[in-house]
Amino acid sequence: MGNKTSIRLMQGNEACAEGAVAAGMRFFAGYPITPSTEIAEELAFILPKVGGKFIQMEDEIASISAIIGASLTGAKSMTATSGPGFSLKQESIGFAAIAEVPCVIVNVMRVGPSTGVPTAPSQADVMQARWGTHGDHPVVVLCPTSVAETYTLIVEAFNISERWRIPVIFLMDEVIGHMREKVAIPDPGELNIVNRARPRCKPEDYLPFDADAGDGVVPPMADFGTGYRYHLTGLTHDRTGFPTTKRPEVDALIRRLDSKMDKAKQEVTFVDEVLTEDADIAVFAYGITARAGARAVRDARASGVSAGLLKVKTLWPFPEEHVERIASKVRAIVVPEMNMGQLVREVERASKGKTKVISLTRVDAEPISPQQILSALKEV
Amino acid sequence: MARKPITYYLREDKMPHIWCEGCGHGIVLSAVLRAIDSLNLDKNNVCVVSGIGCASRAPGYLDFDTLHTTHGRALAFATGIKMMKPNLDVIVLAGDGDLAAIGGNHLIHAARRNIDITTICFNNSIYGMTSGQYSPMTPTGKMATTAPYGHIEEPFDLCELVFAAGASFVGRGTAYHAAPLSRLIAKAIAQDGFAFVEAVSQCPTYFGRRNKMRNALVMLDWQKEHAVTKKAASRLSPDELEDKFIIGELGTRARPEYTKRYESIIEAATKETDDDV
Ligand SMILES: Cc1ncc(C[n+]2csc(CCOP(=O)(O)OP(=O)(O)O)c2C)c(N)n1
Ligand code: SF4
Ligand SMILES: [Mg+2]
Numbered sequence: 001m002g003n004k005t006s007i008r009l010m011q012g013n014e015a016c017a018e019g020a021v022a023a024g025m026r027f028f029a030g031y032p033i034t035p036s037t038e039i040a041e042e043l044a045f046i047l048p049k050v051g052g053k054f055i056q057m058e059d060e061i062a063s064i065s066a067i068i069g070a071s072l073t074g075a076k077s078m079t080a081t082s083g084p085g086f087s088l089k090q091e092s093i094g095f096a097a098i099a100e101v102p103c104v105i106v107n108v109m110r111v112g113p114s115t116g117v118p119t120a121p122s123q124a125d126v127m128q129a130r131w132g133t134h135g136d137h138p139v140v141v142l143c144p145t146s147v148a149e150t151y152t153l154i155v156e157a158f159n160i161s162e163r164w165r166i167p168v169i170f171l172m173d174e175v176i177g178h179m180r181e182k183v184a185i186p187d188p189g190e191l192n193i194v195n196r197a198r199p200r201c202k203p204e205d206y207l208p209f210d211a212d213a214g215d216g217v218v219p220p221m222a223d224f225g226t227g228y229r230y231h232l233t234g235l236t237h238d239r240t241g242f243p244t245t246k247r248p249e250v251d252a253l254i255r256r257l258d259s260k261m262d263k264a265k266q267e268v269t270f271v272d273e274v275l276t277e278d279a280d281i282a283v284f285a286y287g288i289t290a291r292a293g294a295r296a297v298r299d300a301r302a303s304g305v306s307a308g309l310l311k312v313k314t315l316w317p318f319p320e321e322h323v324e325r326i327a328s329k330v331r332a333i334v335v336p337e338m339n340m341g342q343l344v345r346e347v348e349r350a351s352k353g354k355t356k357v358i359s360l361t362r363v364d365a366e367p368i369s370p371q372q373i374l375s376a377l378k379e380v
Numbered sequence: 381m382a383r384k385p386i387t388y389y390l391r392e393d394k395m396p397h398i399w400c401e402g403c404g405h406g407i408v409l410s411a412v413l414r415a416i417d418s419l420n421l422d423k424n425n426v427c428v429v430s431g432i433g434c435a436s437r438a439p440g441y442l443d444f445d446t447l448h449t450t451h452g453r454a455l456a457f458a459t460g461i462k463m464m465k466p467n468l469d470v471i472v473l474a475g476d477g478d479l480a481a482i483g484g485n486h487l488i489h490a491a492r493r494n495i496d497i498t499t500i501c502f503n504n505s506i507y508g509m510t511s512g513q514y515s516p517m518t519p520t521g522k523m524a525t526t527a528p529y530g531h532i533e534e535p536f537d538l539c540e541l542v543f544a545a546g547a548s549f550v551g552r553g554t555a556y557h558a559a560p561l562s563r564l565i566a567k568a569i570a571q572d573g574f575a576f577v578e579a580v581s582q583c584p585t586y587f588g589r590r591n592k593m594r595n596a597l598v599m600l601d602w603q604k605e606h607a608v609t610k611k612a613a614s615r616l617s618p619d620e621l622e623d624k625f626i627i628g629e630l631g632t633r634a635r636p637e638y639t640k641r642y643e644s645i646i647e648a649a650t651k652e653t654d655d656d657v
Binding site for chain 2: 026027029045048049051053055057058059061062063065066067068069070071072073074075077091092095224225226227228229230231232233234235242243
């Protein structure tokens with residue numbers, strides 16, 4: 001024990017596991033799948049050391065269900081998976097959204113659809129991460145661009161999940177998950193850790209879904225087993241937590257849940273602007289692609305093109321203000337993605353026709369290279 | 381033995397319930413509450429989890445921490461709860477479709493782990509909530525909206541299945557034999573480890589009507605005529621046993637319970653840490 005920051009060589013998946021524990025995560029349930037498996041393996045080893053618990057469930061549906069159950073007892077909980085498993089988890093992600101149960105779902109993206117290329121990187125789940133479960137629902141999606149960032153951003157994932165009582169999707173890609181990089185592990189005291197608001201009223205006065213008892217958006221949440229004796233359901237419900245189909249109550253619930261996306265936006269938007277100040281062309285990139293983007297921007301500058309980078313770590317809520325601001329000052333925004341062009345549509349929408357938006361796609365199971373982005377920057 | 385009025389355990393302000401007239405689920409639920417009462421469990425320490433279906437609506441009416449989850453997944457949610465708060469009395473209430481079809485995998489794995497959760501299957505041999513399709517418990521030859529020519533599949537023997545998977549306790553009762561059912565459930569809750577009770581219930585609305593059982597009374601009569609205890613069964617010929625089913629305690633065994641076993645992992649892991657120092 002010391003307060004010196006320790007420097008370690010870590011794998012992305014390892015940083016995800018350890019960062020989660022640093023955030024206070026004490027329950028993990030998962031099912032093995034490449035390229036996310038190391039997260040489970042690491043947590044099977046370290047969680048019991050800190051009094052936490054690990055379980056390998058019989059499938060991914062069981063895993064997400066178990067973490068929601070564990071979260072209801074007050075434990076910060078997480079599951080991790082990849083493509084096929086992420087598809088299986090969708091129904092219960094919706095449950096976490098409507099019943100307002102904090103939890104973090106890691107998806108280390110690999111090539112799909114279906115079994116696809118299990119060992120190769122992709123970024124083709126960004127739309128599923130936002131809209132994968134049925135129905136309107138709030139969900140924040142974070143996406144780290146390095147191993148070091150994985151460690152700190154997963155802490156934010158828990159903070160957001162606890163603060164807003166929502167599922168947070170942590171989208172890594174196979175490269176970030178398996179890459180090894182230097183990480184300066186922050187001293188535990190340095191991390192900002194957020195815990196869910198618990199009710200302060202007497203149990204008999206507790207209305208579990210009365211947001212007015214909180215900040216008007218997020219109701220305080222009691223731990224199971226502490227005498228509050230309340231009901232949770234995936235049905236639309238009233239303030240007591242009991243099912244309702246009364247139109248105004250249904251409307252109010254769906255609107256309140258959805259409003260979390262707007263209300264949380266400022267706090268949960270992580271975008272780094274690199275050399276955008278004087279840029280006349282910009283790259284919008286996330287995940288491992290942002291690394292290639294950074295390199296391409298540097299190389300472009302060396303050859304006289306004033307390029308800048310929007311390094312986007314919060315994919316949803318979509319950072320439209322950042323995009324709009326950039327769009328009004330550059331000739332074009334280049335959007336490299338390891339998919340057929342998913343977030344580029346959001347970039348187009350947010351640009352409001354103020355600039356040209358160029359989609360760069362790559363779906364051959366290889367990461368996008370700096371050269372590919374650089375030639376696009378030079379061509380425009 | 382404690383004897384509180386059943387209303388002590390109910391959220392009376394949430395009545396009337398959704399169940400049809402003559403539905404067996406209310407009888408099974410009251411047997412569950414009588415069992416909880418007989419064990420004098422602390423209301424603050426009981427957590428009831430369900431899936432989706434008519435049976436799974438039961439927890440909403442109960443004055444405990446209650447969780448109405450997704451279809452088939454109650455045991456998986458309950459596993460997370462039990463792991464992080466092993467001292468809670470965790471009880472799962474769900475239908476035959478929920479537990480034996482969509483949730484069948486979770487059922488056998490919860491039994492295999494022998495986690496201390498008591499599961500009550502409200503078996504009405506049909507999907508009640510979705511208006512009468514066949515379930516894995518629909519007997520061969522019976523009619524359902526999705527078996528308009530008569531059902532051609534064989535049902536599970538759920539108790540045998542769950543015991544074979546590793547449960548510590550299995551038993552079967554009926555809505556007709558409500559008092560013995562309640563005693564059976566009390567034993568199941570008291571058992572350390574995974575305990576399973578199949579409670580034969582009736583759905584007059586969708587199973588009865590379609591299968592020439594006019595009303596709940598006829599169905600309860602059927603339960604009375606066809607349920608036999610092990611002892612009574614031993615006196616019957618194979619022919620006489622043909623259309624009967626056995627009720628009572630059907631299997632008990634002592635096996636290490638999962639959350640207690642997990643403590644040994646924590647011990648091993650923390651010991652290793654000490655050695656590291
Ligand atoms: C994933 C999913 N599939 C299907 C359904 C529709 N559904 C709701 S309840 C039910 C069957 C319930 O039958 P059972 O568990 O036997 O309970 P009962 O209503 O008979 O008490 C089905 C198929 C659903 N809610 N979710
Ligand atoms: S449909 Fe059947 S199971 Fe459902 S409440 Fe009515 S009688 Fe009971
Ligand atoms: Mg049924």
